[in-house]
Amino acid sequence: MTTLYGIKNCDTIKKARAWLEQQQIAYQFVDYRTDGLTQAQLANFSAHCGWQNLLNTKGTTYRQLNDADKADLTEDKALKLMLEQPAMIKRPLLVHNNQYILGFKAEQYQQFFGL
DSSP: OEEEEEOTTOHHHHHHHHHHHHTTOOOEEEEHHHHOOOHHHHHHHHHHHOHHHHBOTTSHHHHTSOHHHHTTOOHHHHHHHHHHOGGGBOSOEEEETTEEEESOOHHHHHHHTTO
16 A cells, blocks of 8 residues: 655645656545544654654744744654644655655665656
């Protein structure tokens, strides 16, 4: 089973979804905002990808945080922030056969799926 996690109106998510559909790869899409995200799911993502990789520090949501929230980030603090504001999670996150890929590059997906 292939699952793509993200936020539906994100441009990168749109590109990843279009690529999967063009390749006729069946997938389930989970929107952090509408479908929700549990603490256990986020902890699992962190275990596979690393919390530093999951945290999108280049995005608007992160940049708008106050300095106190950005200071002395630990895994627990970062996961709490991401759970409260899922837009801070780097996207997309593709999970296929218990393998995880963060971000989208067509070449990377092509290699990953052996196409």
